[in-house]
Amino acid sequence: MAETLAGSVAGQNFYRQPFARTFSIVAVDSVIGKFDQAVPLFREVFAKDQNWRTVTLRLRPNGLLKVTPAQFDKIMNLK
Numbered sequence: 151m152a153e154t155l156a157g158s159v160a161g162q163n164f165y166r167q168p169f170a171r172t173f174s175i176v177a178v179d180s181v182i183g184k185f186d187q188a189v190p191l192f193r194e195v196f197a198k199d200q201n202w203r204t205v206t207l208r209l210r211p212n213g214l215l216k217v218t219p220a221q222f223d224k225i226m227n228l229k
Contacts, residue, residue: 177209180217180225193228 180188195202203226209215210222217225 177206177215180215180221185217185221189224189228192225196228
């Protein structure tokens, strides 16, 4: 029970971060076929906080960001 509560609190804290919600929406959009709409948002999130680029690098190998290799390269090369 304590672990569940700790996870819930951690999740709430995550979504209080300025771009956590935007990043989550972008990741989901790219997975559900709205990749072209997600690209500008990835750019915006990365511009505000480069740590999201690191998070993105970790998502694809774990199967959580299901995009093609070309799409992934496009995301990671955004400036």
